[in-house]
Amino acid sequence: MARKITYQQAITEAIASEMERDPTVVIMGEDIAGGMGAPGEDDAWGGVLGVTKGLYAKYPGRVIDTPISESAYVGAAAGAAASGLRPIAELMFVDFLGVCLDQIFNQAAKFRYMFGGKAETPMVVRTMYGAGIRAASQHSQALYPIFTHIPGLKVVLPSNPYDAKGLLIQAIRDDDPVIFLEHKVLYTLEGDVPEESYTIPFGEASIVREGGDVTVVALGRMVQFAREAAEELAGEGIECEVVDPRTTSPLDEDTILESVENTGRLVVVDESGPRCGMAADIVARVAQEAWSELKAPPRMVTPPHTPVPFAPVLEDAYVPTPEGIAAAIRETTGTPVA
Numbered sequence: 001m002a003r004k005i006t007y008q009q010a011i012t013e014a015i016a017s018e019m020e021r022d023p024t025v026v027i028m029g030e031d032i033a034g035g036m037g038a039p040g041e042d043d044a045w046g047g048v049l050g051v052t053k054g055l056y057a058k059y060p061g062r063v064i065d066t067p068i069s070e071s072a073y074v075g076a077a078a079g080a081a082a083s084g085l086r087p088i089a090e091l092m093f094v095d096f097l098g099v100c101l102d103q104i105f106n107q108a109a110k111f112r113y114m115f116g117g118k119a120e121t122p123m124v125v126r127t128m129y130g131a132g133i134r135a136a137s138q139h140s141q142a143l144y145p146i147f148t149h150i151p152g153l154k155v156v157l158p159s160n161p162y163d164a165k166g167l168l169i170q171a172i173r174d175d176d177p178v179i180f181l182e183h184k185v186l187y188t189l190e191g192d193v194p195e196e197s198y199t200i201p202f203g204e205a206s207i208v209r210e211g212g213d214v215t216v217v218a219l220g221r222m223v224q225f226a227r228e229a230a231e232e233l234a235g236e237g238i239e240c241e242v243v244d245p246r247t248t249s250p251l252d253e254d255t256i257l258e259s260v261e262n263t264g265r266l267v268v269v270d271e272s273g274p275r276c277g278m279a280a281d282i283v284a285r286v287a288q289e290a291w292s293e294l295k296a297p298p299r300m301v302t303p304p305h306t307p308v309p310f311a312p313v314l315e316d317a318y319v320p321t322p323e324g325i326a327a328a329i330r331e332t333t334g335t336p337v338a
Contacts, residue, residue: 002194008051008187010161011126014168015052015088017197019059022086025172027052028064028073029090048092049128049187074100074125078108078177081123086172091127093139094181097146108177109152120175124168130221130271131303131319132185136310142220142271145278147179148248154178154202155249159223161191163246166200173199183221203250207259211239214265214329217256217282219245222269222301228322229329238333248278256282257290264295265332269325274302299328 005013019025031045033056046053056063066073070091077089091097097104104125111119131140147155154176158164164182171178208223209230218226223244230240241259245252260266266286270279279300286298301320309315 002192004190005193007161007164007189010165010193014165018172025086026062027088028066033063033065070096070100075103077123081121086122088124094127094129094143095138095141105150109150121177122175124171124178124180126180128184129181130183131308137307140308144181145272156180156247157220159244161193165193166198170199202247203252205252205255206244208244209242211241213239215259215263216240216267217243218269225322226269229325260286260290261293266298267328269301273305296332299332301325301328
C-alpha cells in the first residue's frame with residue numbers, strides 16, 4: 001500500500017528494511033550516531049541532515065560513528081564488503097570525495113576485475129550533492145560524472161521518493177560498489193511510496209512524461225524542473241517527452257535513443273558542469289547513434305563552468321531553471337516565445 005512520504009523518509013525506510021532483512025548490512029559515517037564519545041541513543045543525529053535518525057537505537061552495533069577521516073571509513077567499507085558484510089558508507093557531502101577517491105576508484109571499483117571476477121564488493125556510498133541551500137562551493141557540487149567515468153562503479157541519482165526507496169534497496173542488494181547520490185533540495189519532496197520493500201533495476205530509465213515533439217533528458221533534481229517546463233510548453237502546443245535515466249552507470253541508452261528517434265530533437269538538462277558532464281556525454285552518444293534522426297542540433301542546459309557561488313542571487317543564476325529549460329526547448333523546436 002502506498003502513502004505519501006518524503007524523499008528523506010523513503011531513504012531511511014529503505015535502509016531500515018534492509019537492515020531488518022539482512023544482518024550483514026551495516027552503516028558507518030560521521031555523526032550518524034551523535035559523534036565520537038557521545039552518550040548514545042538520545043544524542044543520535046542520523047547524519048548532518050538527520051537522514052538516518054532512528055536507526056542507531058534499532059540496530060545496536062550496526063550503526064557506527066567514525067572519525068573524521070573519509071579515507072579510513074570508506075576504505076574500511078571496501079574491506080568489509082570484500083569480507084562478507086554489506087556496508088553503507090555515508091560520505092557527508094559528495095564534495096569530500098577527493099579525500100577518499102583512491103579507496104573508491106583504485107580499490108573498490110577494481111576488485112572484481114583484478115581478482116578475475118571472483119571478488120564481490122557489495123558496498124554503497126551514500127552521499128549528498130547539489131546546489132540550492134546556500135552551502136557554497138565546497139558543499140554544493142554535482143560530481144556524479146566523475147564516478148560515472150570510472151569502470152566498476154554503479155551510479156544512481158533518484159529524482160523522487162518512489163525511486164529513492166526502490167533504487168536504494170537495489171543498491172544495498174547489489175554485489176558491486178554503488179555510488180548513491182541524494183540531492184539535498186529533494187529531501188522534503190513528497191510522493192507516493194509503497195510500505196513494502198521493492199527494487200528498481202539499474203539501467204532502466206523512466207519516461208516521466210510522454211510527448212512527440214522533443215526529448216528532454218534530465219537528471220536528479222532537474223527532472224522536477226524539466227517536468228515544470230514541459231507542462232508550461234504544453235500550453236503552447238509543444239509536447240515534451242521527459243526521460244529520467246535514474247542511473248548514469250549503467251546508462252539506459254536504448255530508451256534515450258528510441259525517444260530521440262521518435263521526436264527528432266534532444267535537450268539534456270544536467271546540474272553538473274558543461275565540460276565532460278553527463279549532458280555532453282548523452283549529446284555525444286545521440287549524435288553518434290541517431291544523427292540521421294535529428295531535426296535540429298541537440299542542446300545542453302547546464303550551469304556555467306564555474307564553482308558554485310555562495311551569494312544567493314548568483315547561486316540562483318547558476319542552477320538551471322524551468323524557464324531556462326523552456327527557452328532551450330523553444331529554440332530546439334524553432335518556436336518563438338508565446
